Amino acid sequence: MTRVSLRGVTKRFEDVVAVDRVSLEVREGELFTLLGPSGCGKTTTLRIIAGFELPDEGSVFFDNEDVTYKKPYERGCAMVFQNYALWPHMTVYENVAYGLKVRGLPAREIRKRVDEVLELVGLRGLEDRYPTQLSGGQQQRVALARALVVEPKVLLLDEPLSNLDAKLRLRMREEVKKLQKELGITTIYVTHDQEEAMSISDRVAVMNRGRVLQVGTPIEVYTKPANLFVATFIGRSALLRGKIVRADGRRVSILTRGGFKLEGTGLGVRSGDTEIVAVVRPEDFSLSPLPDANIIEGKVELVMFLGPYKQLRVNARGERIIAYVDPEEEVKAGEIIKLYIKPEDVKVYSAEGWEELEFE
Amino acid sequence: MGGSAASKLRKLSFYLDPVLIAQLLLPTTILFLFLVAPLLLVAYVAGQYSIFDVLSDPTYFSLRPRGQPVLILRTSFRGREVTIIKVVGVSFGAVINSLINAVIVTAGATVLGVAVAFVFARYEFPGKTVLRILATMPLLLTPFINVFVIRKLFDWRDGIISWFVCDVLGLPLRLGVDSIAGVAVAQIMTFFPLVYLNVYSSMVNIDPSLEEQAENLGAKGFRLFRTVTLPLSLPGLAAGSALVFIFSLEDVAAPIVFNEKRFISYQVFSKFIEATTGQLSPVAAILALILLLLALTIFASIRRYVMLRQYAMLSRGGRWKPRMRKLSAKGLLAIYLVLAPLLVFLAFPQLGVIIYAFSERWTGPLPQGFTLKNLWSIVEDPLVSRAVINSLTYSLSALALIILLGISASYVIARARVPGVDLLDLLVTSPVAIPGLVIAVGYFYFFTTFFRGTPLDPIVSGPSLLLVLAYSVRRLPFTARAVFAGLQQVHIALEEASLNLGAGRLRTLVNIVIPLISLNLLSGALVSFVYCMSETSTSITLGGLGGVGESHQAPITFIMLDYLNRVGGPHIVASLGVLLISLQLLVITLVNVVFKQRYAYVGV
Ligand SMILES: Nc1ncnc2c1ncn2[C@@H]1O[C@H](COP(=O)(O)OP(=O)(O)OP(=O)(O)O)[C@@H](O)[C@H]1O
Numbered sequence A: 001m002t003r004v005s006l007r008g009v010t011k012r013f014e015d016v017v018a019v020d021r022v023s024l025e026v027r028e029g030e031l032f033t034l035l036g037p038s039g040c041g042k043t044t045t046l047r048i049i050a051g052f053e054l055p056d057e058g059s060v061f062f063d064n065e066d067v068t069y070k071k072p073y074e075r076g077c078a079m080v081f082q083n084y085a086l087w088p089h090m091t092v093y094e095n096v097a098y099g100l101k102v103r104g105l106p107a108r109e110i111r112k113r114v115d116e117v118l119e120l121v122g123l124r125g126l127e128d129r130y131p132t133q134l135s136g137g138q139q140q141r142v143a144l145a146r147a148l149v150v151e152p153k154v155l156l157l158d159e160p161l162s163n164l165d166a167k168l169r170l171r172m173r174e175e176v177k178k179l180q181k182e183l184g185i186t187t188i189y190v191t192h193d194q195e196e197a198m199s200i201s202d203r204v205a206v207m208n209r210g211r212v213l214q215v216g217t218p219i220e221v222y223t224k225p226a227n228l229f230v231a232t233f234i235g236r237s238a239l240l241r242g243k244i245v246r247a248d249g250r251r252v253s254i255l256t257r258g259g260f261k262l263e264g265t266g267l268g269v270r271s272g273d274t275e276i277v278a279v280v281r282p283e284d285f286s287l288s289p290l291p292d293a294n295i296i297e298g299k300v301e302l303v304m305f306l307g308p309y310k311q312l313r314v315n316a317r318g319e320r321i322i323a324y325v326d327p328e329e330e331v332k333a334g335e336i337i338k339l340y341i342k343p344e345d346v347k348v349y350s351a352e353g354w355e356e357l358e359f360e
Numbered sequence B: 001m002g003g004s005a006a007s008k009l010r011k012l013s014f015y016l017d018p019v020l021i022a023q024l025l026l027p028t029t030i031l032f033l034f035l036v037a038p039l040l041l042v043a044y045v046a047g048q049y050s051i052f053d054v055l056s057d058p059t060y061f062s063l064r065p066r067g068q069p070v071l072i073l074r075t076s077f078r079g080r081e082v083t084i085i086k087v088v089g090v091s092f093g094a095v096i097n098s099l100i101n102a103v104i105v106t107a108g109a110t111v112l113g114v115a116v117a118f119v120f121a122r123y124e125f126p127g128k129t130v131l132r133i134l135a136t137m138p139l140l141l142t143p144f145i146n147v148f149v150i151r152k153l154f155d156w157r158d159g160i161i162s163w164f165v166c167d168v169l170g171l172p173l174r175l176g177v178d179s180i181a182g183v184a185v186a187q188i189m190t191f192f193p194l195v196y197l198n199v200y201s202s203m204v205n206i207d208p209s210l211e212e213q214a215e216n217l218g219a220k221g222f223r224l225f226r227t228v229t230l231p232l233s234l235p236g237l238a239a240g241s242a243l244v245f246i247f248s249l250e251d252v253a254a255p256i257v258f259n260e261k262r263f264i265s266y267q268v269f270s271k272f273i274e275a276t277t278g279q280l281s282p283v284a285a286i287l288a289l290i291l292l293l294l295a296l297t298i299f300a301s302i303r304r305y306v307m308l309r310q311y312a313m314l315s316r317g318g319r320w321k322p323r324m325r326k327l328s329a330k331g332l333l334a335i336y337l338v339l340a341p342l343l344v345f346l347a348f349p350q351l352g353v354i355i356y357a358f359s360e361r362w363t364g365p366l367p368q369g370f371t372l373k374n375l376w377s378i379v380e381d382p383l384v385s386r387a388v389i390n391s392l393t394y395s396l397s398a399l400a401l402i403i404l405l406g407i408s409a410s411y412v413i414a415r416a417r418v419p420g421v422d423l424l425d426l427l428v429t430s431p432v433a434i435p436g437l438v439i440a441v442g443y444f445y446f447f448t449t450f451f452r453g454t455p456l457d458p459i460v461s462g463p464s465l466l467l468v469l470a471y472s473v474r475r476l477p478f479t480a481r482a483v484f485a486g487l488q489q490v491h492i493a494l495e496e497a498s499l500n501l502g503a504g505r506l507r508t509l510v511n512i513v514i515p516l517i518s519l520n521l522l523s524g525a526l527v528s529f530v531y532c533m534s535e536t537s538t539s540i541t542l543g544g545l546g547g548v549g550e551s552h553q554a555p556i557t558f559i560m561l562d563y564l565n566r567v568g569g570p571h572i573v574a575s576l577g578v579l580l581i582s583l584q585l586l587v588i589t590l591v592n593v594v595f596k597q598r599y600a601y602v603g604v
């Protein structure tokens, strides 16, 4: 098992800083995810680790060895490419066996290991098919098998599930996680899908504009977003802009632009910040009164039943809020309702950098 | 940024492994040695002499025209009173003649080519496929012998046109085109498809909505053509016309067949006749340099419109569904009464070559007797069969080198992230723009100077090796461009996946890249091969350096030229032409139909 460290890695393409002073420590056997919006530098980071790109600054270590200048074929990584990059002129068997042939293994050993790995990913019987004769899910598994069969030091996955339909994506997500745990390979997983990242990872690094903004377990990142970007990128939170009225340690009182007075928890506020954004996750709204809770009154615009919960779209004095509530609740569009929020669920951040956020 | 030299070197070495370095150095070295150095030597030798020696000699340069452009004579011919009208053109000396001729040929070919392209690109009519094939037939290379047929068409005495007008229609006229004018007509007929194909592919690439918009604004007919269609097909027009201009300048077949010495190309060629002694007149260097500079100027001046690399890959298909219109009855009549006969006429030289090959005699206006003995003599006549074997040997050897250089260079150009790659690209594609005669002159000086007395000296060991090298360099662009086009379609991740799994660069190249571009490679190689087999300029100049004996080293085209003036020779030359036509048709079919690739129609 291998530990991967990035130390101050920077990569520029002409005037774009694709990766900006990134330092990371990926632990042995861990499934580590790079999560971030499109263009934030995830693929570039992965390609630097694989040896396809040379960083302009900084270095990459596998355990204690500096591999920054090593060629891709000297690194012992195996990568699953976003479009799978299966070789169209080779059968499934030949695709998977390639890495072993390159390593000069005897034919019998190759046969045995290819059979094993195809068994593992559930592709036995399809050995003689060509990639074009496979479904998307099957192709994805061939790509995975091709990477796994060489028993890589580090497994690199670049949005491996993004080309699959929603249902298959969920299933493959579990399979990847299971395989990774069984084999215990240090794995770096790239995705822009926060739900995927939350469900699959041991730890997540949230990236934006080439920078790593927060590293932590999915729960840490979800419950304690380190800054406004992380808070807004993960979940469909309500964002309420406003001003600080009074600050008392972590506890802050704010006045939103819509005129709501709220008690919240200051996470990314510095003294002197006046412009702030309060972030509230949809599931932190409640329809039943809570002690000491903030109250927001608004008009229900849309009700959608989504199975485990009901999604409400509420217009509260011009602020648009998404709230998930108990599906049993009787709420109808047009109704005026009161939403209760505990002060610790109102996370208050400095509004600095607000303009740079991109909203759906 | 930046950093020390050591860290820069380290960076460079990260992206350049030994295989890539070899792939970079091999074509660069070969092309520097066997293209750049000989050309520089031409310039050097030319610089040793005063260019005014040439320019003050009326053979080459004169401001007063000599001769009368049209000769009209009333006389009795074969017992009849006839008027002979013979167009011959006037001479200003070889240099000016070549230039004027190139301008006239370019203009003629452009008018013809644009007209034909416009009809094909915009109108739908029955029989179009046949006419389109006819329109490309002149591009089937049949060195010398197609011009020989053209001369036969326009001969005032026994020419087909004269015979038709005077003997069939009974008019008291005998018409002829000969000498300088004959060369121009022959070249227009041969080269117009270059304009046609380029303009055609531009036209079918025009976004139809642009024309529709103009029509909505009221532009119609010729106005629409002049203000919208033609300007938008300018890149194709520029490409095609430039090629015609250069081909006309360097073409040596038409002047030779019309026995017209007053052209640069003929002058350069004729200097080689004495070159077996090891001496080449320095005038050859001066004239070659003039040719080279003219050609390069033309290419440089149209770079705005088309990049050099595009020349090696002509006729790109349309992305849009072009606007096709049905023709009115009047239009159809014009097609069948004007365009169809015109295209048959323009394709006649190639048809004539076939007729020549299968006829016993063709001294009068019409061919006589059917025979296979001309074809048979390819095998039977030892000089001819030897030439065929020589050409095959040279072409296949050149092909091996072309494939190696083509893959190497294109791979580096497409993939390596190092500075200076553009220069290699220019080097690899430039032979399209460099007249073969200049290369011939350069090679002569280069190998007789630096390799005197060695096996590479053509005076000592004959021209075999020189021809292989010349073919390789001249026909490299076809394969290199095809490979490059293939590489652009291979997603780089397919290679990275291989590198990533531990395969080195060479292994990745052999196991992944080459199989994936095999169709492109094969197509490019076939095109290179065909144009090696029919290569003319260096073949008829350098090719004669070994002399013509039983174990001669001359290639097909040299022997074709040699046999042209022998008794019964043209029939044998024609059967070699048929051999080359068959080869070209085979390759066109393989490339277009079997491999579904694009065929590049260039090569003289
Ligand atoms: N080879 C390259 N040349 C120039 N710019 C590049 C190159 N590769 C990436 N970039 C730029 O670097 C930035 C980061 O790109 P990268 O592919 O790493 O993003 P990503 O996070 O993987 O995005 P996505 O989710 O869309 O795949 C982008 O702005 C991109 O345009």
Ligand SMILES: [Mg+2]
Residues within 6 Å of the ligand: A042, A043, A044, A158
């Ligand atoms: Mg990416």
